[in-house]
Amino acid sequence: MKSGSSNIKEKTENAKFSDHKRVHLLVIRLSAMGDVAMLAPVLQVLTTTYPQLKITVLTKKFFAPIFFGIDNVVIYEADLKGAHNGVFGLSSLAKDLRDLGVDAVADVHNVLRTNVLKSIFFLFGIPVKQIDKGRAEKKALIRENNKIFKQLKPTPERYADVFKELGYALDLSKYRYPQKQRLSPNAREITGKNTLKWLGIAPFAQHNSKVYPLDLLAKVLEKLNADGNVQIYLFGGGKEEQEKLESLASKLGNATSLVGKLKFEEELALISNLDGMLSMDSGNAHLAAIFGIPVVTLWGVTHPYAGFKAFNQPLENCLLPDLQMYPKIPTSIYGNKFPEGYEDVMRTISPEIVYNKINEVLFS
Numbered sequence: 001m002k003s004g005s006s007n008i009k010e011k012t013e014n015a016k017f018s019d020h021k022r023v024h025l026l027v028i029r030l031s032a033m034g035d036v037a038m039l040a041p042v043l044q045v046l047t048t049t050y051p052q053l054k055i056t057v058l059t060k061k062f063f064a065p066i067f068f069g070i071d072n073v074v075i076y077e078a079d080l081k082g083a084h085n086g087v088f089g090l091s092s093l094a095k096d097l098r099d100l101g102v103d104a105v106a107d108v109h110n111v112l113r114t115n116v117l118k119s120i121f122f123l124f125g126i127p128v129k130q131i132d133k134g135r136a137e138k139k140a141l142i143r144e145n146n147k148i149f150k151q152l153k154p155t156p157e158r159y160a161d162v163f164k165e166l167g168y169a170l171d172l173s174k175y176r177y178p179q180k181q182r183l184s185p186n187a188r189e190i191t192g193k194n195t196l197k198w199l200g201i202a203p204f205a206q207h208n209s210k211v212y213p214l215d216l217l218a219k220v221l222e223k224l225n226a227d228g229n230v231q232i233y234l235f236g237g238g239k240e241e242q243e244k245l246e247s248l249a250s251k252l253g254n255a256t257s258l259v260g261k262l263k264f265e266e267e268l269a270l271i272s273n274l275d276g277m278l279s280m281d282s283g284n285a286h287l288a289a290i291f292g293i294p295v296v297t298l299w300g301v302t303h304p305y306a307g308f309k310a311f312n313q314p315l316e317n318c319l320l321p322d323l324q325m326y327p328k329i330p331t332s333i334y335g336n337k338f339p340e341g342y343e344d345v346m347r348t349i350s351p352e353i354v355y356n357k358i359n360e361v362l363f364s
Contacts, residue, residue: 024054025166026102028117029109030078032206033283034308035155036063039108040070040290041175041311042159047072048176050168056100058093065265066287069178076100080113087116094120102126106162129165131158138306142330144339152307175312177292181269187262191270194231196254197362199224200270200277200293202235202284203245207335210280210300212346212354218248219351220278220358225252230362233258233270235284276361278354281335285310294361298354300346301338303330319357322348 029039036059047053047070054072061077076097078084084093094117105121105128107114118128140148160170183191191198201221205211224230232255234245245257258267268287271277277288277295281302288295289310297310297318304318323329326345331338338345 022052022054023050024056024101024103026056026058026076026097026100026105028058028105028107028114030059030080030111030113031109033063034286035109036060037066037283037286037290038156038308038311039159040066042156042163042170042172043067043073044070044178045160045170045172045175046163046168048174049170053168056097056102058097062264065268066290068265068268090116091120093117094124098124098126104166105129106166107131108159108162127166129162131162133158134307138333141303141306142332144328144331147328149305151305154307154309154311156311158307178272178290180291181272183269183273184262184266187266187270190256190258190261191231191233196229196231197275198233198273199230199358199362200233200235200274200279200284200288202277202279202282204236204241205280205282205335209338209342209345210282210298210302210335212280212298212349213344214244214248216347216349216351216354218251220354221248221252221255223351223355224358225254228254230254230358232256233274235259235267276358278358279310281308285313289313296354296357296361298346298349300335301326301329301331301342302333302335306330306333308333317357317361319349319353321345 029036043055047055056074056076057067058076058078064075067073067075083089090113105126107118107128107130110130110133121128134152137152156172160172163170203212203217224232234249234255234257236245236259242259245259249255249257271288272291274293277284277293279285279295279297281297281299285295285297289312295310295313295317299318299320304315309318321329325348326342328339331342
């Protein structure tokens with residue numbers, strides 16, 4: 001009987017070099033939106049480099065539009081709150097995926113649920129490779145004492161490493177940005193035919209420590225509105241964010257809140273037509289990056305060194321707080337932890353700095 005490691009090697013090598021069989025890879029990334037978005041460029045390069053591959057992505061149904069237009073990629077819905085909840089639900093899911101004829105699995109999430117799936121796939125004889133999240137490096141980056149402050153491997157490269165382990169080395173510099181998507185009639189009704197520069201602004205994030213104060217954002221918007229050469233589209237979700245953004249937009253002639261007005265795929269199409277995006281360290285930065293839209297990101301207690309800078313975006317477009325005043329930054333990877341006195345780090349990024357950077361990416 002072969003060992004597990006030799007069985008994995010044999011199956012992946014056979015999968016890669018077979019001329020008679022189309023190889024079927026299962027790719028697992030359940031959440032969150034930004035992490036799912038960073039997977040899209042990697043899969044485009046993967047399917048372009050290895051056209052014999054068939055890719056099934058296990059993720060939430062909501063994220064499916066992120067992968068539209070990538071050859072040989074289909075989505076399998078992960079119903080984690082329903083049919084696939086708990087160990088029994090995951091067991092049923094694994095059996096269904098096995099029956100699709102999956103040859104190997106790339107787990108680019110590596111959480112408790114995916115480890116349960118890994119164990120079941122092992123019993124089925126299906127090889128699984130998992131992402132190395134660099135947990136020790138990230139702990140060293142965010143710890144208060146003896147911090148090791150250096151750039152860590154970007155998340156898309158960590159994804160690519162998983163495919164390399166399965167026998168499919170990738171060169172992410174070969175990524176080609178997709179064309180602008182056609183706007184829906186609904187979106188066209190909102191945008192009209194104005195010829196101004198289109199700027200998307202996504203001012204919210206999962207944690208408040210990553211949100212630029214709205215009073216400072218209002219000053220940025222006022223300056224942009226006064227120039228009269230930029231049309232602003234505000235992105236967000238939920239009733240609370242909708243109310244805040246509609247209040248901001250109501251004071252400006254060239255700003256529109258999109259909350260509740262477009263479906264996700266319509267928002268993506270509009271993002272592909274933007275001239276620039278201003279985002280926090282959040283999902284919208286990564287969505288814009290898929291299309292090569294210049295992205296200005298604002299960072300609070302997190303930092304781009306952790307590996308979550310938007311794909312192919314320059315570091316100089318990442319606007320950071322005053323690190324001399326707040327030397328413990330980054331205090332966490334996701335923005336959920338910070339010490340007392342670090343509540344207002346974003347206020348050290350002045351509206352003038354944000355305004356000037358936006359003008360630089362839109363007009364230079």
